[in-house]
Structure formats: structure tokens, C-alpha cells
Amino acid sequence: MFRVLRWVLAAVGALVGAPILVAATILVTLLYYPVSGPLPQPVRSSFGTPPSVVYDDGGHIIGQLSAAGGSNVPVKDAQIPPVVKYAVVASEDRGFFTEGAVSAKDLLRAARADLNSHAPVQGGSTITQQYVKTVYTNGSRTLGRKFREVVLARMLAQKLSKKQILDRYLSVVYFGQEAYGVGAAAQAYFRTPVSKLDASQAATLAGVLPAPSQYDPLFNLDAAEQRRETVLDLMHAQRYLTDDQYQQAMAERLTVAQPGSAASGPVTLVYPLQQPTTKYPYFLDYVRQYMEQRVGYNELYHGGLRIQTTLDPKDQAAAESAIAAQLAGTKPPLQMATASVQPATGYVAALVGGRDYNVSQVDIALGGCPQPEPPPARLIVQATCQAQPNSVVLGGGSGRLAGSTFKPFTLAAALSAGISPQANYYGPATYDAPGCGGVCVIRNAEGGSAGNYTLTTATWQSIDTVYVQVLKQVGIKTVAELAKRLGVSTAYDESDFGLSYTLGTNPVGALEMASAYATFANQGTYVPPSPVVRAVDSQEKLVFDNSHPRGTRVLSPSVADTVTQILQGVIQHGTGNPNAVIGRPAAGKTGTANGPYDAWFVGYTPQLSAAVWMGYSNNDSTPMLDVKGVQVFGGTYPAKAWHDLMTTSLAGLPPANFANPPPPGVTANVLQGLQAGAARTPLSSGGEAPTSQSLPPPTAVAPPTIPTTTTTLPPYTAPPSTMPPNFGSTTTIPYSSGGTGATGPGPPAT
Template identity: 25%
Template sequence: MLKKILIGVGALIVLSVLTVYLVYSSINKSLPEIIKIEDYQPLLVSQVYDRNNKKIGEFFRERRVLVPYKDIPKIVVDAFLAAEDDQFFNHSGINYMGLMRAAIVNMRAGQKVQGGSTITQQVAKTLFLSNERTYTRKIKDILLAIQMEKNLSKEEILYLYLNQIYFGQSAYGIEMAAQTYFRKNVKQLSLAEAAILAGLHPAPSRFSPDRNPSRAKERQIYVLNRMADVGHISREEAEATIKQPVKVYLKEDYESFAPFYLETIRQLLVKQLGENVLLDQGIRIYTGLDLEKQKAANQAVVDGLKDLDKRQGFRGPLQTLEADEVEEFLQKQKTRLITESNPERIILPDGTFAEIEWHPRRGAKATANANPREQAETDKLPSFLKVGSSYEGVVTEVNDGIGYVEVQLPETKGYIDFETMMWARKPNFEKRPEQDQIKNPSQAVKKGDVVLVKIVSEKMDWKKSTTRKNVTRPDAARHLNLELDQEPQVEGSLLSIDQETQEVLALVGGYSFARNEFNRALQAARQTGSSFKAIVFAAALNKGYNPSTPLIDAPIAYRQSGGDEGQQDARVWKPSNHSRDFNGEITMRNALARSLNIPSVKIMEDIGVPYATEFSQRLGVFSKLNQDFTLVLGSSSLTLYEMTKVFSQFGRNGLRTRPLMIKKVIDRTGKTLLDKLDLDVRFAEETRKIEEAFETKRKAYLEGSRTTESDFYFDNPEQLIKPEVAYVITDMLKATVTDPNGTGGRAAQLGREVAGKTGSTNGYFDAWFVGYTPNVATGVWVGFDKERTIGRSEVGGRAALPIWLDYMKVAHKNLPVTSFPMPEHVKVVKIDAETGKLANSASKRVINQAFVEGTEPTTATSRSEETTDLLKQDMDE
């Protein structure tokens, strides 16, 4: 009997050993091959920088920046060892005591609650295995850990660990965690900050320092005490560090800087390098964008579109609240605004956030122990509110007698002076705003309405009312100065190019990328209105016209195709000027400055539509052009990109502009992957046929074949038109700004040489201003996505030019004041501003005007009856 038992036990042991061996063999065969440290190629974040090396964006699947082990401070390594595996340098990959302790805990709990993994096991699991909690996976990470310890040094394992683990907020690896939570690199981390990150790893969401300060503090204390227990720091250091406040940050919102620009370069790079390179390989992208100018462009577009939107009327409150709903609404607003407006938080020793929202002037240095009296005396505005920004508030009083609206904001209130909200009529696109104003604030809002208000200043500034004199108003010193505001429905775009480097300095594709990602600067083709006249007038200069060429501004009619000459119902086109009047004889220069339609059509008729088309295409216009006389009036639809590029080339004396988006792209080793990438690449398909045709003709010309278009072709393929023609059209476009009757007079406020052209379309559907200085070329378009009027009299000089001006004022800060460079074969003479003849004592206004050499006037004449005779003759024709 005993013998049978012993045989059975022996067989059982052999069977068990065999089973274990078979299981081990099976698992071991399924294990991945252990990598060498050189084979570690994790997913990395690609980072984007502006022209001044300021970070402006990221592309990634995992936000990770690799950092060499030698660059990780010892205090950081010690923090993680104390928190995760204090015996790391003493074991061979497995902490058997830790495994036994975990097994006991799990048996007592009746479930798996503790792992007992070493750092080596964690690396094995993270790199090669899944996160499933099974005993099979546990055996695998044990076996892998043992193999890793044989193949890799301890330092290499720590390098893998600290670069691989996840820290929350899309941050992988210690370097990105340091940048995300503390806006530092890992070398700059303090002991307190290192302890927070070491405590964060096991459960990033639960221990997040920017969301759960109390739990983050608990984990930090645990790590610091463990560091003291194992001798990495003294007990005194641990206690002193625990008492320190720690500043943490929210993840930086790069998407708010230049979203349309970033999306454009993403599309370009995916096409050039592939999505995997862009999202996974940690490339560095250096762009031509100027972050400060981009911010100015963003603000200029927002402000300009809001101003235009207000001129059309007030669309009413966002919602209306009952009395018992107001407090809850304001509390939710406060919570949201605190989160959005304060990128930094201070974790106090007790595990709470400092009440920094009450201390805008001292910001994040404030603590909850600030002196309330001092606060009341110095701080009128909670820091989650900012002067110049707009917020939702609740109307608490409407006073028609005195003329104001009281609005409650979170933790404060202010007043809207009625004199600033007289625009708030019901929307009306047919009447100019000054002709249709409300008479009392109650015509726009009532108590309980939720409205958008802009904080103008911390002190109320009552206007001098013309209708309500000698009235007592609320104390100005105690309340905010507010203005009624609203989000615009109208859209707009802006594109700006450095004239010297050709870098795209700023790109705004619409009011809000979050609202609509459609890039109106590059994708929207819209009628250009009178801004296209600049191209046709330049073509006329190329044909032999000059700024003093006399034109007749008188009524004219054209029989349109489709009707026979003898038919009564034949269609007739009668172009007219915007002002509906006529000027008789007028110079070419003045016709352009005043944007007169009839003289422009006559130029179009004379030089021919085919020639104007070819000239336009030579300058980079690829959109389809209408093949009739309306072409000069801007009936064709072009993109803002095309128009801005053309005007930029005028300012560069006819040299091609290649709007540069990306200066270079390098990989993580420093190798250059891409050198210069411009926007022309994006439109290569649209321009290919046109450019090939021109290049064929240019080569034929250079080989001796002469054509009627030979004045387009030069030895330098980058020279698009004659330098002297480009300079003269620039000089004429300066007149639109400097001439008393010029349509772009507002641009003179820039205080520099400006050449530009306004553009408006029938029915006021689109408004343009494209202008340039010797330094910067910028185009602005305004309109609705679905074409409809933007309002009566909303011409380019009123709707688009103010946006251009606000941006260009910032864009030219610290730039030298220069003049447009004059090429050869240009002559500047003094002429009579009205007749275009050489100036003499009879001239009322004398100007300097550039001419292509040989086309300048040679006689000086006084005014005569000739103008009247020509006008009569033209009307008879």
C-alpha cells in the first residue's frame, strides 16, 4: 500500500514538473525577443516652432520626448526608485519578497489587488505585454524581466522606464511630464516636483496634481517619506519639502495660437513625409510664422468681425433665466472661467489649491492667507476675468430713464452705458447703423437675459449723454465698465507675408477654428471686386499705358451676347461707378485711386481680355477667370492666397513670391528631412499646366523665337513682369491711400509707405483689402460662407481695411521705416494731380509720380474745355 502511495506521489510530482516545464516552454516560446537599447524606437511627439524658435504646436499619437539617462537628475531617479522599487540595483529583475507579500495580500483580499512588480517587470509589461491582470501575463513579465536583466544594464532599464511610462494629460515619459505639469525640462525639476511625478505614475488620473491636489499631495508625502526611509534624502529635507507650495500647470493649449496654420502644415507634411513620420518620429518643424504677429492677426480678425456684426444689429439674448436660476448659472460660469483662465495652480501644504483667482496682480504667488483688506483695496476684478475679454452675464436691471443696463458677472457686476449700445437694433442689412438706432435699452434687453458683455475697464466711464442730461448714475468708481457684445456670424480671413524672406508670418482662416475648420484664406474662392483692377491696370502699363493716360469717365453701354442688334429685348450692360456719378476726363492714376468702374472697363476693352488673363496667370492666378469685360471689376472668384501673392509680387518689383510655410524639418538625430516648403506646393496641381506653358514660351523666347508676349519672359525665371511696371503700379496703388479721394485712405494711419487696393462686390457680398509695405504684404477678406450681403455700404475700406490696419500696426513694430526700392528704367516727375501733365504754376496740387522711362509727360497744360467736349463726344458714342 505504501509502495503504491509513493509511486503515485512520484508520478504526480513527475507529472507536475512536466506540466510546469511544458507551460514554461510554451510561455517562453511566445515571449518576444529582447531588444537592444538601440532598438528602442517609441512613439514621439513632433514639435512645431515659429521663426523665433517659440513652440507653437505639436503633432503626435503619444506626447513623448526622449531624454538620455545621463540628463535625468539623480534626485528624479531616486524619487522613482523609492516609490516603485527601492531594491532595483540589488535584485536580478525579480523581487521575490515583494512577490510573496503581494500573493499574501491577494489571498486575503480574495482577488488580485497588488502586483509586487519591479521596475524591470513594469518595463517588460509596458514594452512587450498587455495590461491584462492574469497569472499568465505575470509569468511572462517575470521571465521577460529576467532576460532583460541579462541583456541590459540597470541604467538602460531605467532609461526605458522613465521614457516609456504614462503620466496623464497625454504626457508619456519624464521629459514631457516635466514640460506639461511644470513647464520645465527634467533637468530643472525640484525635489518637490520630482516627488509629485513619482507619485503620479501608478494612477495618473486619480493622483493628477492639476485636478486632485489632495491626492497628489498624499502621494508626494508618501514618496518623500520613502526617500527618507531608504536614505536618499534626510528626514529634515523630506519635512521641509512637504511644507513647500508647488506650482503646477494645465496642459498648454497650442491649438489656440495658430490652428489654421498648423492644420495647413500638417496637410503639407503628411503629403511630403507621410503620416507615420509626422505623428510618431519626433521630428522638429521650424516655420516662418511669427507668433506675436499671429496673435495680433487673430485679435484683429475677431475685433473686426465683431464690429461689422454689430453694425448689422443685435440678435437678442443668449437665453433668459428665471430669478431662482441666476445663482446656479453664475456659479457654473465661475467654475468654468477659473479652469480656462488660470493655467497655473498652487498646491498648498494642506493639499488644497491656493485661492489665486482673487489676486490678479500677484497671480500664482498668492496664498489663501492673503489680507482681505489689502485685497479689497487693490483688486477690483477677479483674475478669471480680464479687461478686454467678453463673458456671459445676467441682466439684473434695465433703466430707460437714466440710460443704463446693470449686468451681473461671477463675483462682480458692471454697467452698460446706453450710449454704447444704441447699435442694438434688430438685425437689418438694408439700413446703415447710424440711420437706425434704438431709443432705449429696453428695446434690446430685459431683466433675466443672458448676454455677452465685454469688460472695457475696471472703472465705469459714463458717456456724455445728449438725451439724458443732469441725471444721477451709479458710482462709476465701484463698478465695471461694460459694453454689449455678440459672437459674429460673418466670416473673414487674413494672410500675411514677409516681403524679404517670403515667410508666411500669419494665417487666419476664419473667426474660429473650433467653430469651423474651413480655411477661407486658402480654400475659399470669392469675387474680388475692385481689388482685381490693380492687376488689369498693371497689364495696361505693360501694354504702354502710363499713370497720366487720359480716360473718359462717362456713361457707356455694351450689347451682351445673346441678343441680335435689331431686337427690342436685346440685353444691354451699362457699367456704373459706385458713386453713380461721372468725372469726365480723368487720369489712369486717379481712376485707380478712386476705383472708378467705367474707365476700368474701357482699359479692359482696349488691352483685351485674353491679354489681361495671361498677365494675371503670369502673376500666379490659377482660378478660372471670366472671359468678358466684367473681369476688371472683379467678377471672377479668387482665393485670398492668390490675391495676396500677386500684390506681394508688385511690392517685390515683379519677382516671384513663394509664400514659405516651413523653413526646415529635422529628425531627432538632427538630420534634415525637408528644406523649405512653400504654399505653392499645396496648389501645384492647379498651377502646373499654366506654369508649364509659360516655361515653354520662356525657353522659346530665350532661344531666339520672338512672340507678341515676349515682354513676359526674362533670363531669370523668377522675374514675372518687368520691374519698372511693378514699381509704377505700386506707386499708383500708393495713391489709393494718399489721394484725398482714395478708397484706402484709412491705411495712411500706419504711418509708412503703403500700396493697396480695396475691393467690394455687388450687393456688398464680399469686402477686400490687399495692401503692402516694403516690409510686409497682407490681404484681408470679409464675407459670409454662404453668399449674402454683409450690410449696406460695407465696402472694403469699411469692413476689411480696419482689420488690415490693426494687424499691420503690430506687424511693423520695431521694423525699419523704408521705401519701396526703385528699379532701373523708372523716372519720377512732378505732375499736376488732376491733369497728369507736368506741374506748373497753375497746378492746384502737385504730386511726385513714377513712370516707366519714356512714358512720362513732356508738356504742361492748364485746364480747358477739352474735357467737356470729350464727355459730350463719349455720351454721343
């Protein structure tokens, strides 16, 4: 039956377009399609499935990924307290007890969103549909899956009571932290039996459901707290909590439990995931999130995959050692993070998200997602993490200001617009520029005094007052779009900081910066960063293949090569000298956010690109004025760490030269085919460059010719019941009871 329907849907979709067909299909299904017949077999079982085994680039086991909670904590229906059910219903499907299995209103709203986006982007699912999607479908966002989900939801509602559907849903739904089912989630987050969950804990778990990675309290405590309060508001408004119960639960704010310390006052304690640790916890967590997005929760945690990653143990050890050396003699919350990427493949060779994963699971190297300002601000360039959330892996933090490491994106845009590397500018000590809600006074953060500079020497000395003038020529939107093409999840709206945008006022992560600079090393071809080469299931079926990465041409080779030539001077003559000199051709840029609050060095050779960040992790407003007797800039500890990382990682490899850029005097004509002096065309209103200076559209590039990177993985065997002994130890936090379950008015009889 479903095979015929899929064929019909595909044929009609090719004629009329999927977005329009979504609404029509839903309406036909709701009104006319018969739903009799037996339910199909579930696509997976919730318990007893093998973990996925993760290997480094040489085929050595570095970790396992499993639904630890869901596979170990089955619960009986009677053990789930009513307050948990009320929280989930109030948040996820307020009409669950009184309406049907499918909500026509919500589906039409989702269809409208799909139509506007020309792709399936929004749900519209009742709890019954969510259960069906988890148990009976593969979870893919396709029209065929949505049709099947709606039909099966109606069939299920004829066979099971509301209570049975809700109990079954709560036993399998994913709550993040590798926990499937509310029993596993109670243990994972609160270390308490599900029967002991109180109203605040129930609201926390219900709040996680819409986006487990975004609302996980261990990764984003503020967002999780907002969701907890929202769910409590909904429970109170729907009369699942009395006034007293509501006030008591609202007062119990989320707090992450700390080893050896007891919380004071009314709080809801959340505990870090209690499991054996890998030697590479930040990298393994990155792999987990990356693969969740690409193969789905069910395949990753129940498919017994074997995953070959890109992790190079030598590079990882070099990164960890470099960070540890610069942090020696300091204490938290001072932190450093780093990531390194192979330019030709996008393979992530190493990643360090912070000092100690056992203390903080926030991966600073992965960064966060810049949030748009509320109306009336007008969004000009939408961040990739907002437009395509499943294409970006976030670390749980908010990201850190890029400082002057953002300037090469303005440099590349200027070169693409025909501005010569030898163009002359006067760089005053201060520069008054519009923006920041009025007039910004721009000062040079990293050095350089007032005087005349070329675009090249202004880059070497990191002259802020020159770069805001360059940005005014090429346009903020142009630079924002180019940075986005280079893989930086940046955004720009009218409330942003005007011309200071070129000074790195948007938060970024080390991985996206290393990847963006790798594009310069790769002569303008962007290859998305990836921690995985390939993955096979227990039957040797290839379920993910990145063994021949494909890139996209986002800059002409001549522009990229000219950027590289200029950035080599930063190390040879500018703010990166002498700490970033590594004895082989290298290019890079320092960056320091005013304060200094954030300090960066991002640099590359033809073989490897790496970014290093330093700052205080508990806030973005504590200046690093005296760290071991040094005021921190990008050219100090970050440049030293980058030097040590690159020197060790590249040891044994012969030095490689960069390609030569176009000769002086023809650059403006060669770069994008513009006439010399085109960049001096009068600016249009708003400071944007004329349309003729727009960036060319990106083009697909064939995979590079590289040595084979796949490793023969060991034959599949059932994994051991415990983690291998080389996985390290478990940090245990003292147990604290979660309280008693609250009661509410109760659902209607079903």
C-alpha cells in the first residue's frame, strides 16, 4: 500500500511541486483516506541494541556511542508520575486528551511554512504522530514519511487508548544526553528514579523535547531555564498545577551540580552525564552531534555502526599539549580552545573544547549560534545555524568575538571588488563611524599608530581605522555573505555594530574559523569541516560516506592566493611576529576583542589550518590584563599555542609552498574581471558597494585528488557490555534526591 502511495506522491510531486502538494496531501489524508488494517512492525526496538563504535583515522577505537539511558532504564506505566505526563501534554500537545490523532490546524501551519521555505522545515505533529515517527518511520523529513506518519497515527488511535499512547511515547522519546525514554532521562539529568520526579524536573524534561541539543541544560543552561519556565507557565495556565505548586516550582531554578559542593536554596539540580570517559571527550561529542544530524538518532544509537573519524592522535596530542602549556600556572575560568582542519578535505584532525570536559561539557571550539535581534530590526544576512540548523554542530556556548581575525573576510571581499593590495589609506588613531546606535569611535586594538598604510601593511599591523574604511567601500552585506560562504555562521542585521562589523563583533567558534582560513589555503574552494570519513552498520552496509569530500568554489584562486600572500606578512612582519613563526611557509591573523576579552590566532599552511582562542569562559567582559604578567593579545599566548600545535603536527612533513598570486599591477583586473578603479565607484545609499561589485555565485568543485583516507575497520563483533579499559575513569557527583511528584487536576477519562 505505502509503496504505491510513495510512487504516486513522487510522480505528482514532480509535476506540481512538493510544497503545494504537502497541504493537499494532508487534507486528502485527513478527510478521505481509509485507515483500517494492521500496524506495521516497528523500525527499531528501544532496548538491547549495540552501541556504535568510533575509531580514529588509523582504525583504533576511541569511544562508543549508545543510548545508555534508554537501553538500561525500562519503566512501567504506573511508575511515571502524573506531573510528567501533564508537563509533556501541556508543552507538546495541549489538545491530546480531547482531540484526534492528527491536528489539521497544526499541519496546515506546517504546510504553510514548508511552502514559504520551498522545503519541509516545520513539524505540526501531535504526540501520537511523534510516537509513530519515532517507532514506525525512519524520521526523514520527506513528504512520503509525513503521509505515512499521518495515516499510521490515525490507525494507532483506533487501536490504543490515549493513556496507552502517552505511556508508550514517554518510554521511547529522545530527551538528549543519549537518553531515550523518561526513565533514562530522569537518571541522566537528575540521577533519580522517574517516580520521584517533581514539577520542576518534569517541566525541564518536557522543555528539552522540541530540540534536545538546543535546550540541554548541561550545554545551554539559560535556554533550558527559559524553557522550564515556559512549560510551567503552560501547566499552570492549563490547570495542571495549582497556584502554590506553580510558585514553588518556578522558584526552583536550574543549577548544574558541582563536585564536592552542596547547593543552597530551592534549586533543580542537573547532573553531568555519568558514563565512562573517552580520551577525546570533546571530539567524541562532536562526532555524536554530527552523526545525529546525518544518520538520525535511531541509526546512530541502535544501528551498531562502526564510524571511522578524521581524528589524528598525533595532531590531537599536539593540540592538547599546546593548550596545556599556555594555560600552565593559570586557573579556571580562564580557558583556551582550538581546532585544526585539513584544507583539501575539510577533515578535522584535532579539537579541544576547553580545559577539562569533566568540569564543563560546553565545547568552546564549536561555538554557538548568533541570535537575530527582535523586530523592528531587519535581518540582512541570516546565519547558517538559523537558516539550516542541521548543517551546523554547536558547542552549547554562545561563541566568542572574532576580533581582527574577521578582517581577512573584508580583505577578500575588497580584493574581489578590484581594490588593489597596494591601495593607500590614512589610518588615524581614532575613526568616527556610524553604527552602534549612533557614532562608533574606532581605535586600534592590537597596535599600529596613526599614519599612511596600504591595504597590505594595514593587514600586517591590524589597523582597525583602515579596515572600517575598506568595509565602507565594499559593503557590510557583501562581507557578511562572503564570511557565510566561507563557513562562518555569521549574521548581519540593522541593529549590528555598523562598520565595526569588520572588527569581529559577531561570535564565532575555533572550528569555523580554522575551516574558513583553510579555504584560503585551498585556493578559494570551501570544503565543509567533517569529523567523519565513513560509517558502516553491522551488516557492512555503508550508511555515511565522506571519503571523497566535495568542495565549493567561493573565491577565485587569485583572490585566495593574494589573501594568503598578505597574511604571510602578518607572521613575517606584523602582529604574529615572532611567536607565530614556525620555520615554513605559513599565513595567519591575530585577533583581539577590546578589553582584551577574547584573543585569537588563526593560521595555516598548505597542509593544515588551525585556530586558537583564549578568554574567560564564564563571561565575555573580564579583561585579560595580567595573565602570568602579560596583557593578552592574539600575538601572545594564542600565537604561541598555534606555533607549538603546528610545529608538532607538521613534524616529519616536508615544507610546502603556497601558490603564487597574480603579479602586482594586474591584480584588480585578474581577480574578478573588473576594471581597475571600479572599487572607487561612488557608493550607493547605506554604504553598500554597487551591484557590479557583488560576489560571483559559488560553484561546485570536483573532489580533490588525495591519497586514500579510508581505513579497514575490524570485522563486526558484538560490543562488550562495558567500555574498554582505556576509556579512562568516571567522575561521580554525590547523589541528591529530586523531591516528590506533584499532583494536578488530572486528564479527562480516556
